Amino acid sequence: MNRFPLCVATLLLGLLLPSGLTLAVPILNDPNGFEGLPWESTLTEGDQFTKVEEAGRLLSYELKAGHPTLGTIPVEVLRYTTFDGKFGRVLVRYQGKDTHEQILAYLQTQYGPLDRTPGQITVGPIRVYAWHGFDTEITLRYESRIERGVIFFESRILREKLSEGNSGTVF
Numbered sequence: 001m002n003r004f005p006l007c008v009a010t011l012l013l014g015l016l017l018p019s020g021l022t023l024a025v026p027i028l029n030d031p032n033g034f035e036g037l038p039w040e041s042t043l044t045e046g047d048q049f050t051k052v053e054e055a056g057r058l059l060s061y062e063l064k065a066g067h068p069t070l071g072t073i074p075v076e077v078l079r080y081t082t083f084d085g086k087f088g089r090v091l092v093r094y095q096g097k098d099t100h101e102q103i104l105a106y107l108q109t110q111y112g113p114l115d116r117t118p119g120q121i122t123v124g125p126i127r128v129y130a131w132h133g134f135d136t137e138i139t140l141r142y143e144s145r146i147e148r149g150v151i152f153f154e155s156r157i158l159r160e161k162l163s164e165g166n167s168g169t170v171f
Helices: 004-016 097-111 156-165
Strands: 049-055 058-063 077-083 086-095 126-132 136-143 148-155
Touching: 049 077, 086 097, 086 156, 097 126, 097 136, 097 148, 136 156, 148 156
Parallel strands: none
Antiparallel strands: 049 058, 058 077, 077 086, 086 148, 126 136, 136 148
C-alpha cells in the first residue's frame, strides 16, 4: 500500500492550518441567550437598540446607550443579530492583549474553565477557544500578531434551523 499520498495530505493539512485549535469544553450553566436576553426573543429598534445593518432576513443591532462592554470589560463592537425577527447571535470585537486576557478569564468564570491538559492548549498566532452547551455555542478567535479578537455567542437551535435550508455561511 502506498502511504506517500497520505503523508503528503497530512503535511499539507498541517501547513494550511497555522492556528492552534482547542477542543470545545462544555458550558457549565448554559444561559440559553446572552446576558439575560433569551435566544429567539424579539429585538426591535427603540429605546434600547438601534439597527445598524439589514441583509435580507438578517438584522443587526447595537445598544444605543453607553460604550459596549462584555460583562464590565470595554470592547469595540457588541452587535446583536436576528433572523426573521428572532434573536440568535452576538458578535463581540476587541483589541489588545490585556483585554484578551480579561475576556478569557471572564468567559471561563461564566461558562467553564478551558481544558489545560497538554496537547489541548492553543499555540500559534491564531488561537480558537470554544464552549458548547445544549442551547448556546461560544467561539472566541484571537490573532496574537495583531492583538485582535472576535467572539460569537450563538443559539445552536436557531443556527440548526437556518442551516436546514441555507448554506453554513448564512448565519
